[in-house]
Amino acid sequence: MANVVIPDAVLVKNYMGGDEGSLSVLIKRHQSKIYGFIYSKVSDRDIADDIFQDTFIKVIKTLKSQSYNEEGKFLPWVMRISHNLIVDHFRRNKKMPMYRETEEFSIFSIMSDNSPNIESQIITEQVESDLQRLIEELPADQKEVLQMRMYQDLSFKEIADLTGVSINTALGRMRYALMNLRKVIDKNKIILTN
């Protein structure tokens, strides 16, 4: 009995009619060519498998939704889908390249975590707390200007308007506030750096 090769067009029509076995035949018939094509572009088996899978998911969805027009070009159509997915893969990879760790290369050699660790956080909190205590020791007018400038981020014009003094006076109070802070810090040998 001669083996009858059912054309792709017939298999596609049967599959669209509900015959799941036809899909199996189609995949087995063309998997080598399609997978080989994908692998030749991406040179990675895992990625090639992913793209192969995505290709056929699109094929399945299109056929099942009866959106496919059979023109005897099933394989070129599938190859075009896989080609477009390969392009998408390279575009994505360009934006966010994937690095695989090896013995010679560790991802942490190019990535660093700049967020402060818990020790730095504690020290920063302590420094801020100490600084606030020192500011409390300043004369009221100097403390007011310093707090408005540093903590409320007001301009000297705004500080002058709010406190009812001239800009020069506000500037002067700020200058004296900083001088007095430095004197206290130096006198008591306080360390306020992280």
Next chain:
Amino acid sequence: MAKLYSKTQPEQVTMLPKKETVEFLLSYSRALTMVRTENGIYENIAN
């Protein structure tokens, strides 16, 4: 008789996807139904 030398052809490796990938696709196809309505096409995956 002269020796015959011939270049050995490199073995042609047939590239194939993983068996699991193909099995997944076939299972996915069996589970998937697409429903056309006037609002669009809906996918339904039966577990």
